[in-house]
Amino acid sequence: MAKILITGGSGLIGKQLTALLQNDNHEVCWLSRSAGKYDNIESYSWDPASGEIDESAIKGCDYIVHLAGAGVADERWTEExxxxxxxxxVDSTKTLVEALKGSDHQPKAVICASAIGYYGFRTTSKELTESSPAGDEFLASVTKKWETETDKFRDSGIRTAQIRIGIVLSKKGGALDAMTKPPLLSPLGTGKQWMPWIHIDDLTNMFYHAIKNDSMNEPFNAVAPNPVSNKEFTKLLxxxxKKLYLPIPVPPFALKMVMGEMAGMVLEGSKISCEKIVETGFQFKFDDVEKALDDLF
Structure with a gap:
């Protein structure tokens, strides 16, 4: 049994990962700005904006899973x-790095969330791997700076795996909830852009796999083996x-009017390789999008 500290534990991924770990008899605790309000989980306080953290959270923990970060699709991208x-x-990662520097206890590993946004908004027939270059759009810049900060765990001698998360499919919220809100479902833009998806069960199993696998000390793409185009996905969804499918695409200008710069996330999409995580021994439960949607619906 291990003690595992999770940041962002109250989010979609954090809640399911917590349940998975607890079901396997691990002790799980959270770092939270609302420490103490959770009935079924031990929580410690922190405030990443000011760099404050309850250092007792670090003591005795075997692993840290770092998921904290504001939702990228929750609001329109104003400058604020x-x-x-x-x-x-960045601030949450810096707070953890500094806390570990000042502690006489070091975890065995830190497993950090990242995103396929690292590669930028581009639709290409070329399959992108973990060694592909970062993009230059806003989200790519954010993800690159985020990983630069999480690299500091590794620089200090702690095994560190960054999990570059794709489009998470879950029946408890997230992308799938937003996609099924309209009464009619239509392809977006050309509909040819790739949708590098992953079922949330596979994603949380992947984080657990990274905890247990001592060889994982690099970035890994968290996407299913068989990506589909936006048009294919929308028709199947x-x-x-049980929604009506309208084959007339939503034009890019309409999406840009509503979403602004954020529209790039849905109008473009790359084919992302998961070969590297598979080579570590990870096995997908849902490697086909129809199988995944059947489970969720």
């Missing part, structure tokens, strides 16, 4: 919102969610 998205990731 961009600062929140960036600072929530309409069928499974």
């Amino acid at each position: 919102r961009k600062k929140i998205i960036l600072n929530s990731r 309409a069928k499974k969610s």
Whole structure:
């Protein structure tokens, strides 16, 4: 049994990962700005914006899973919102790095969330791997700076795996909830952009796999083996969610009017390789999008 400290534990991924770890008899605790309000989980206080942290959270923990960060799709990207998205990731990581520097206890590993946004907004037939270059858009810049900060755990001698998360499919919220809200479902833009998806069960199992696998000390893409185009996904989603499918695409200008700069996230999409994580021995439960949607609906 291990003691595992999670940041961002109350989020979509954090809650499910907590349940998974607890079901396997691990002790799980959270770092939270609302410490003490959770009935079924021990929580410690921190305030990443000011760098404050209850240092007792670090003592005795075997692993840290770092998920904290403001949602990138929760609000339109104003300049103020961009600062929140960036600072929530960088400041929280800096707070952890400094806390570990000042502690006489070091965890066996830190498993950090990252995002496929690292590669930028581009639709290409070329499959992107963990060694592909970073993009130059806002989200790519955020993710690159985030990983630069999480690299500091590794620089200090702690095994560190960065999990570059794709489009998470879950029935408890997130992307799938937003996609199924309209009464009619239509492709976005050309509909040819790739959708590098992953079922939330596979994602949380991947984080657990990274905890247990001592060889994982680099970035890894967290996407399923068989990506589909936006058009293919939307048509299948309409069928499974019992919504009407309208084959007339939503034009890019309409999405940009509503979403602003954030529209790039849905209008472009790359084919992302998961070969590296598979080579570590990870096995997907949901490697086909229809199988994944059948489970969720």
